Amino acid sequence: MSTQSPNEAILRQHAEQEFAHEIEALKAVDEHPRPPNWALSPWAVRTYLMGGTLSNGVEISPKYIGQARLMEIAISTLATDRALLLYGLPGTAKSWVSEHLAAAISGDSTLVVQGTAGIGEEALRYGWNYARLIADGPSRAALVPSPVMHALEHGALVRVEELTRVPADVQDSLITILSEKTLPVPELNTEVQARKGFNVIATANNRDKGVNELSSALKRRFNTVVLPVPATLEEETEIVERRVGRLGRALELPVETPALQEIQRIVSVFRELRQGMTADGKTKLKTPSGTLSTAEAISVVNSGMALAAHFGDGQMRAGDVASGLLGAIVKDPVQDKVVWQEYLETVVKERSDWKDLYRACREVL
The missing domain is CATH 3.40.50.300 (P-loop containing nucleotide triphosphate hydrolases)
Structure with missing residues (x-):
């Protein structure tokens, strides 16, 4: 009862x-x-x-x-x-x-x-x-x-x-x-x-x-x-963190809210592809057909938390968010897939602390 x-x-x-x-x-x-x-x-x-x-x-x-x-x-x-x-x-x-x-x-x-x-x-x-x-x-x-x-x-x-x-x-x-x-x-x-x-x-x-x-x-x-998109990475990360925490409690997911740096990494992917440029301004990027909104970033993190809670060890890892990122970014299976592959090879692969995300995303492509 x-x-x-x-x-x-x-x-x-x-x-x-x-x-x-x-x-x-x-x-x-x-x-x-x-x-x-x-x-x-x-x-x-x-x-x-x-x-x-x-x-x-x-x-x-x-x-x-x-x-x-x-x-x-x-x-x-x-x-x-x-x-x-x-x-x-x-x-x-x-x-x-x-x-x-x-x-x-x-x-x-x-x-x-x-x-x-x-x-x-x-x-x-x-x-x-x-x-x-x-x-x-x-x-x-x-x-x-x-x-x-x-x-x-x-x-x-x-x-x-x-x-x-x-x-x-x-x-x-x-x-x-x-x-x-x-x-x-x-x-x-x-x-x-x-x-x-x-x-x-x-x-x-x-x-x-x-x-x-x-x-x-x-x-x-x-x-x-x-209403504009969040002005800074920190602002958008805070929005995602707060909404994810509330949704996780409402859904009673048996997992803690992911570490701030993990959320920040997902938000960084969204912001760079949305703006068509890496955060340091050194590399121009192709933009996908989707909106890559803050709401979609929240969805990716929530999906990753559910996977970690029910089919993992309770801690959200790169493998738990890879499929969510793919689904959010690749709306057009031809055009957007090229955009995502290029971003993985030119940006994600080159970041030393993103190696786990690169491997996980390559596996689900």
Whole structure:
């Protein structure tokens, strides 16, 4: 019989659940002015995202490692009548940041619309319970609110993920919502007006540019914050180390988080291939077709930890990450394989402390 509590048995808790103790600690010391219907002040939201030690001694873990000014701009935008668009390469923590912003500001990160090519207008507006619609005709009881409608009614933040994956005609249903702060329901001859605190956080990645380009009318209603790839090797290594540690505990992997230098080595591979140049700037490299994002580096380390835990001696070694590196880098079996082989022979092989990684990677090619 499991002795776990219901929350402990959940694979991935929502941000407001996982970090509830930090949010409560911030509320206890938060004496700064709060916008209407915000759970925390902008100062406290910034502290929640960037981390720090509170006056009561509670340590707040950083959720975003990067430029604090970007988070300040994002938070300030949400305190105005402008919606927020988080834009950047895949794996630059756009969804992660949007979830934590919603958790800290509204106390609820679950109002989410996932953008896809097949999404309909009802996902952003409302749908109908057709059994009740047929039985009773159009009524509020037959209406099925979308996450956007729910956020309007309760003065909360709603997240729209991958906005540029949404067809243009569906995107445009946001224009009235963002400009007029109201959602018309013509079937009932009524409308839903936004309560104070309502706003929208959308995400989009620049690899989808041109798929469903945002109209100029919709762009004007967003303030865009571009989230860059981590600026330094140390910054990206810290991100990977923190996320790997949390995921390892959530998955209950019977293995310790790998040594910092092992994570740094994987991150170095990703950064050099992504930039098309070795860290010392002396050797130019071909770049693969994939994004080689920080999120993929996290996945490679997690996969290596699982292999070490269940089929090794519990310590992650080069052989445990070799196949993960191959899978992350070689997306095109012809072009990317050449890129990876060249990198192995000209860079990895020549580094004296990378000999084990070179051998392991050659074995899985």
